[in-house]
Amino acid sequence: MNSEEKFAWAGEYVLGTLTYDERQAFERASASDADLAAARRYWENQLAELNDLTPPLAPPRALWDRISVSIAQPSSRNDELLVSLKRRLAGWRTAAMVTGALAAAMVAILLARPEFGPYLDQRNDRYVAVIDQDGDLPALLVDVDLAAGTISIRSVTADAPEGRSHELWYIVPGRDPLSLGLVDRVGMEIIASLEEIPDFQTADVVFAISNEPLGGSPTGAPTGQIVYTGALFPAPGR
């Protein structure tokens, strides 16, 4: 595509005359084509003057309420998200008493499946977490082996969306979330040394997967929507 064609494509994108599919294709292409992105900015800036042709109109009063509620959702923003996670964590401390047995049973079933053969060797110093979306199909399994000093994370069903990364976080109350790495594809496994986690603890731990830009969070803290969460439980004995 030559420069003229790029300006024509970007121009139609900014005018708004592309079909929905063509718009999606343009956005994908301009994400990796600096000339196309520059052509888009050129038209956005040049045509901006036309914005003054349309008179302002006061939005209905209730709209601000909707917007202010929507930015308070945990998915919309990092700080809200952490507050919400901490709240869930507090809930888990009591809920764990009740649901721990259920989760443990679920883990037992998962660990009994042949593909998790290595996990069958259960000892008292093992802890596991099933990371899922509100009790849905398990997305990832976390296995902590205190004796070996390792933490393994395996993605079971969770592929990151095209062009995005799934980042795993270790979260305990009163501390910043710690990234344990990216788990973008089903079958991916991370095995890390527990020594990499300062003051590793097994109580009150929540693991969370956030949806991040490709390559992981640019800030070192979760920036995107939390898509999966799971608490850490003692592994079921055999």
Place this chain on the structure above:
Amino acid sequence: MDRLEALLASIADGDRPAFRKLYDAAGPKLYGIVVRICRDHGIAQDVLQDAFLKIWTKAASYDANQARPITWLVSIARNTAIDAIRRSREIPLGMDDEGRSVIDSFGQATSGADPAELLALRRCLDGLERSQQECLLLAYCAGHSREELATRFSAPVGTIKTWLHRGLARLRACLDPAL
């Protein structure tokens, strides 16, 4: 740093009162633009909500070297509006009052003015053939698709596409004569 730019910087740090101030300052402008594109107040309200959510989450990515703050805000709102109508609207709409008022307001903004005092874009748009000029205005300001423009001008969609491309190319040649 202008006021909107300062507000965006605060919003990037999670400052909710700043977000409210930005909404009060820019909301009416964005809502007017979005209503004109969506031609439906219900859809326009959903779009504006969605656009402000994007502004809240993307404020840190605003770059003052790339665009003025209001241009950045309008681009987010327009793109959200156009995505919404392109995704949902199947039946091409004909010329309506919003389209008429876009053409009229452009005419009023340019007629009788000394060409030397007109801003470059308006002067260059005024130099286009009428059909090309109206296609660009109706697309940009009133969200007309190629099909809607084809109905409006009783021309095949392929012809509309050609007008749009020629109009854009001539506009660029007029805006940047060095090219």
